[in-house]
Amino acid sequence: MSDEARQRLLAATRHAAEAARGAxxxxxxxxxxxxxxxxxxxxxxxxxxxxxxxxxxLAATAGHAVEWLVAARHEAQPRHLLxxxxxxxxxxxxxxxxxxxxxxxxxxxxxxxxxxxxxxxLAGGHxxxxxxxxxxxxxxxxxxxxxxxxxxxSPVERETDDDPEYRDRNRELAAAAAALAALSAAAEHAxxxxxxxxxxxSVPLLRxxxxxLLAALLGVGWWAMELRxxxxxxxxxxxxxxVVAEGLPxxxxxxxxxxxxxxxxxxxxxxxxxxxxxxxxxxxVLQLVAAGGRILWSEGLTLGPGDEWALWLxxxxxxxxxxxxxxxxxxxxPQLVDEETLHVSAx
Amino acid sequence: MxxxxxxxxRDAGSSAVGSGTRSEGKERVxxxxxxxxxESAEPDGDLFDRVLRLLRGALRxxxxxxxxxxxxxxxxxxxxxxxxxxxxxLDELTHACYGYNFVERLRPLIAQLQVKxxxxxxxxxNVRNFVYELQRDHDPxxxxxxxxxxxxxxxxxxxxxxFVAEEGKAVDHDCVLSLAAEADPWLPDDPLEAARxxxxxxxxxxxxxxxxxxxxxxxxxxxxxxxxxxxxxxxxELVGEGVTVLRFRDLLDPLRRDLRQRWAALFWEARGAExxxxxxxxxxxxxxxASFTRVLLLYQPAPAPDEAAIRRLGFRALTDCIAxxxxxxxxxGRLGSYLSTLWQFLRxxxxxxxxxxxxxxxxxxxxIPRDRLPELHEILGExxxxxxRRLAGLAARGAxxxxxxxGEEER
Numbered sequence: 001m002s003d004e005a006r007q008r009l010l011a012a013t014r015h016a017a018e019a020a021r022g023a024x025x026x027x028x029x030x031x032x033x034x035x036x037x038x039x040x041x042x043x044x045x046x047x048x049x050x051x052x053x054x055x056x057x058l059a060a061t062a063g064h065a066v067e068w069l070v071a072a073r074h075e076a077q078p079r080h081l082l083x084x085x086x087x088x089x090x091x092x093x094x095x096x097x098x099x100x101x102x103x104x105x106x107x108x109x110x111x112x113x114x115x116x117x118x119x120x121x122l123a124g125g126h127x128x129x130x131x132x133x134x135x136x137x138x139x140x141x142x143x144x145x146x147x148x149x150x151x152x153x154s155p156v157e158r159e160t161d162d163d164p165e166y167r168d169r170n171r172e173l174a175a176a177a178a179a180l181a182a183l184s185a186a187a188e189h190a191x192x193x194x195x196x197x198x199x200x201x202s203v204p205l206l207r208x209x210x211x212x213l214l215a216a217l218l219g220v221g222w223w224a225m226e227l228r229x230x231x232x233x234x235x236x237x238x239x240x241x242x243v244v245a246e247g248l249p250x251x252x253x254x255x256x257x258x259x260x261x262x263x264x265x266x267x268x269x270x271x272x273x274x275x276x277x278x279x280x281x282x283x284x285v286l287q288l289v290a291a292g293g294r295i296l297w298s299e300g301l302t303l304g305p306g307d308e309w310a311l312w313l314x315x316x317x318x319x320x321x322x323x324x325x326x327x328x329x330x331x332x333x334p335q336l337v338d339e340e341t342l343h344v345s346a347x
Numbered sequence: 348m349x350x351x352x353x354x355x356x357r358d359a360g361s362s363a364v365g366s367g368t369r370s371e372g373k374e375r376v377x378x379x380x381x382x383x384x385x386e387s388a389e390p391d392g393d394l395f396d397r398v399l400r401l402l403r404g405a406l407r408x409x410x411x412x413x414x415x416x417x418x419x420x421x422x423x424x425x426x427x428x429x430x431x432x433x434x435x436x437l438d439e440l441t442h443a444c445y446g447y448n449f450v451e452r453l454r455p456l457i458a459q460l461q462v463k464x465x466x467x468x469x470x471x472x473n474v475r476n477f478v479y480e481l482q483r484d485h486d487p488x489x490x491x492x493x494x495x496x497x498x499x500x501x502x503x504x505x506x507x508x509x510f511v512a513e514e515g516k517a518v519d520h521d522c523v524l525s526l527a528a529e530a531d532p533w534l535p536d537d538p539l540e541a542a543r544x545x546x547x548x549x550x551x552x553x554x555x556x557x558x559x560x561x562x563x564x565x566x567x568x569x570x571x572x573x574x575x576x577x578x579x580x581x582x583x584e585l586v587g588e589g590v591t592v593l594r595f596r597d598l599l600d601p602l603r604r605d606l607r608q609r610w611a612a613l614f615w616e617a618r619g620a621e622x623x624x625x626x627x628x629x630x631x632x633x634x635x636x637a638s639f640t641r642v643l644l645l646y647q648p649a650p651a652p653d654e655a656a657i658r659r660l661g662f663r664a665l666t667d668c669i670a671x672x673x674x675x676x677x678x679x680g681r682l683g684s685y686l687s688t689l690w691q692f693l694r695x696x697x698x699x700x701x702x703x704x705x706x707x708x709x710x711x712x713x714x715i716p717r718d719r720l721p722e723l724h725e726i727l728g729e730x731x732x733x734x735x736r737r738l739a740g741l742a743a744r745g746a747x748x749x750x751x752x753x754g755e756e757e758r
Contacts (some may be wrong), residue, residue, distance in 0.1 A: 001399070001438060009442060010390050012450045017388035020454040055458065062463035065472060066453060088452045088473075090480035106451060128458025155567075155670035156663060162571065164497040165479065168517065 020129075050081060050122050052136030055129035058122070060183045060336055064176035065089075069109055069131065072140040081122070081305070083180060084114045084139045085173050091166040094153020096147045097139055104131045111142040112170075113177040117184035124335075174342040178323075182336040185293055220239060259308045260286065260301070262324070272324070272340065276305055282330060284337065288312070289323040296322070300329075317344045367540045376401055377470040378460060380449075385457045398449070403441045405474045407431075412520045413478060414600045415489075422486035423478065484662070487695045488610055491564055492603040497574035500524065500595065505583050512592060520596040526583060527591045534592060545597070547588035552602040555581055556609060561713050563606070565691035613704050613712055614696075666694055668734035669727075676726075685715050689723050 050056070055071045062070070066085040074080035086107045092098045093111035099105035145151035152158070160166050258279050260272040281304040288296045301309055322342040328335045380394045410416040410431060419429055420436045428436045448456070448470055459466050483490045500518055502515055503509035512523035522535065535541050555578060556563065561575045585593070673690045677683040696703075703709070710717035 001442075005438075005442060006395075009445055009450075010392075011396060012446065013384065013390045013395075013453070014388055016392070016453040017384040017457075018448045020457050021385065021388055043499050057455075057458040057462045059462040062459055065459070065469050067458060088455055090476050090483070101451070107455075126458060126461035128461060130455055154667045156667040158568065162494075162498070162568070164494060164501060164518075167501075 018073050048091040048127075050119060050127070051133070053131045053133040054081075054127050055086060055131065056122055057128050058125040058183070059179070060179050061085075061176040064172050064179070066173065066176050067128065068122075068125075068180065069105075069136060069139060070122075071109075071114060071136040071143070079119050080116045081119050082140055083117055084136075084142070084143065085110045085176055087173075089169060090156060091160050091163060091169060093160045093166055093170075094151065094157040095142065096144055096157070097135070099131060099135060103135065104129065106130075109135070109139045109142075110170075110173050112146050113173045114139070114143040114183070115177050115181050117180060118188045120187040120190075121180065121184040123187070149273055178339060179336055181293060182289075182323070182325050182327070182339050185287070185289060185295060185325070186285070186329070186336060189287065189295055189298055189327075190329060258303045258305065260303075260311065260326075261309065262311050272326070272338070274303075274338070279303060279337065281305065282328070285327045285329050287323075287325040287327060288342075289325060291321050317342075319344050353420055357484060367622055375465050375467050377467045379647075381453075381456055381460050381466060384449075384453070385460060399441060399445060402444050402448070402474065403437060405471055406444055406478070408477045409474055412596075413482065414520070414596055415478070415482065416605070418486075418489075422489060423481040424485040444474060446475050448473045450690050488564065488606060489603055492606050493599060495559075495563055495571070495575050495578060496595075496599045496602055498572065499578035499582065500598075500715055502579035506579070508532050508583055509579075518595060520599070522595045523544060523592060524595060524598070525592050526586050534594070542592050544588075544593070547590055547602070548585065548593065548597060548603040549605070551581075551584055551588065552598075553605045556602060556605050560606075560609065561688065561692070564695050565688045565713065567687060571654050592664070604648070613708060614702070621685065665734060666739060672730040673727075682719075682723075685713075685723055686726060688713050688715060689720075690727060693727070 029305050050070045052070050052072055056068045056070070058068060064085075066087050068083040069086045070081050071084045072082040074082070086099075086109050088106050089108060092108050093110075093112075095110065097109040097111060099107040099109065138176055142151065153161070258274045262272075283300060283302050285298055285300055287298045290296050299311070303309070322344065324340045326339075328336040376394065380391065380398050383389075383394065407416070415422060417433055420431055420433075420440070420512050422629065423440065424437050425440055427439075431437055431440075452473060454467060456466055459469055497518065500509060504518070508526070510525045511518065512525045516522055518524075535544065540698050546592070557576055557741050558581075559577060562570065566574045582598075585591070669690060672684050673683075679686075692709075704712070706717055708719050709715075710720055715723070
């Protein structure tokens with residue numbers, strides 16, 4: 001490599017690094033943001049509330065190689081923000097917006113995967129850049145048009161929609177959006193939990209008695225002796241029908257594994273198995289979330305190597321899709337450890 | 348039994364772009380380099396050299412994985428030589444890849460580093476994207492072949508007559524595909540058997556291409572999916588030839604090779620005539636990064652004065668504009684269909700340095716009546732000029748944004 005080429009690359013790197021470090025000076029007031037610049041500062045602007053145009057990196061979605069653009073704030077519920085995943089991949093599909101280099105790119109805003117989230121979910125994230133607020137508005141507008149089915153995209157964008165690698169990427173982005181939604185739900189739940197204590201959590205004896213009665217009724221007495229049992233009371237939600245697991249890990253328990261068995265009446269159990277490397281000993285929250293993000297129940301579990309938990313749905317669930325989430329409440333904000341989809345078919 | 352377990356048969360770096368040397372991979376060189384840049388903005392010279400070395404190794408592996416190592420560097424827009432064994436060409440590619448990662452995408456990488464200790468995987472991912480993007484832009488024919496084969500495999504997987512041998516593995520170039528549920532996921536390491544299988548796949552690929560062309564290259568939208576579905580339905584023919592297990596690239600490479608040969612044959616006659624008249628270079632060293640100019644020059648005798656301004660908006664903007672115009676003519680029945688076919692052909696051959704094939708050959712290849720070609724060229728010429736004017740106006744006013752209905756507007 002010639003010295004000239006080397007110096008040229010080093011100079012370009014220096015310039016880009018300075019732009020990345022210094023574009024948003026520390027202490028800049030939230031309202032006094034400069035348009036068209038981007039970049040991060042060391043503190044990530046942690047004290048400032050997020051505003052449209054901010055780009056966040058989140059630990060919960062770091063594996064998916066996305067940042068999140070704050071596109072809009074909800075008018076009626078100002079705590080809620082519309083977040084759009086952004087990456088610098090080479091695909092621009094019909095639902096996407098391309099941000100050119102001169103405006104802070106190259107970035108692609110994947111508006112189809114936008115999510116309304118609780119702003120508290122961004123608390124542990126890093127504000128690593130900023131676009132002009134108009135890009136947030138444009139992304140929100142594109143999202144609305146895509147949702148309404150009024151946006152077609154250009155011919156080349158529609159060709160990209162068919163690109164197999166873009167389809168793979170979209171699956172990844174959908175997973176990232178689901179992780180973000182779970183993070184938001186956990187943050188919302190943590191806030192609510194700090195205000196209201198679950199009345200059932202204060203009556204462990206009643207739950208233990210109920211568990212024994214259930215075990216006896218189902219004729220699994222000997223097995224019950226080996227399990228730490230807990231009964232989830234779903235009566236307030238008046239749930240119906242049966243649970244069927246799809247795409248969940250099933251199998252025998254190995255040494256050191258943690259197993260959570262979710263039993264539904266008249267249906268095969270849903271079994272979650274975590275290896276030692278996947279789950280550390282500690283307290284977790286298991287949530288059942290309905291379509292639309294409403295948390296149907298949320299239960300604290302202390303999990304350690306070799307533990308097995310059996311949870312019983314006293315009332316069957318109505319047909320539909322649900323999410324089963326395991327959240328680590330000790331982190332701030334609570335981090336999503338796992339999320340599985342439950343499909344409940346009609347009886 | 349002379350057999351090799353398919354999943355164990357891959358070399359260490361082939362399943363992904365992967366890390367560099369084992370020790371450097373463990374040291375997270377990219378992450379460390381980025382961390383220091385985040386702290387001081389001054390690149391560390393030693394780390395910089397190691398980063399370049401790692402990138403170079405990653406690129407070499409990615410080129411092999413995509414079957415591009417033996418292909419002309421011009422397929423990735425690198426000119427001045429005919430082989431990647433020319434160290435200077437690989438250097439050039441490495442420098443461009445460095446810029447793609449550590450200049451253009453530096454901010455997002457540093458942002459991820461604040462929430463994730465190790466971002467080396469993101470850099471390797473960018474290397475894959477870098478090669479993908481270059482091939483898509485400079486080797487439209489090869490990219491098209493990959494798109495169709497990959498979609499065909501997806502269709503076959505969905506319909507259950509092809510299986511991924513290694514459960515849970517994504518379909519990529521190294522993925523082992525099984526054409527029978529009960530087939531053992533073993534690949535032969537007996538060279539004779541491997542050669543027999545390769546010959547069988549090559550023979551079938553030639554048959555399939557003969558049936559699927561020109562749609563394989565020119566079909567768009569739903570028609571493109573139909574081409575892939577047709578190919579998917581022919582995959583079980585491999586079983587009849589004793590091929591029940593193969594890697595994705597073992598399917599793609601013969602089909603792509605055959606497609607390139609047919610393409611070359613199409614252009615050969617015209618090229619031969621011009622070479623005989625001394626009008627073209629006879630080596631591959633001529634500037635083949637001329638997609639843009641080629642489309643413009645096809646319909647005008649000399650470069651337009653505003654060509655440089657339009658060029659800044661990119662070839663993508665031009666093709667998008669023309670594609671919109673072509674799409675608007677789709678209701679013209681057969682004429683619309685011919686226009687679409689001809690335009691897709693021109694797009695695909697835009698990166699080819701050879702002169703256009705004769706009208707006779709073109710008509711036969713595209714299944715378009717020869718007497719319709721002058722009219723089609725005239726209409727496309729008008730479209731190109733309209734797009735030139737539109738893009739020149741946009742280029743003069745500023746960046747382009749796409750409006751919801753697909754027209755460009757000033758942002």
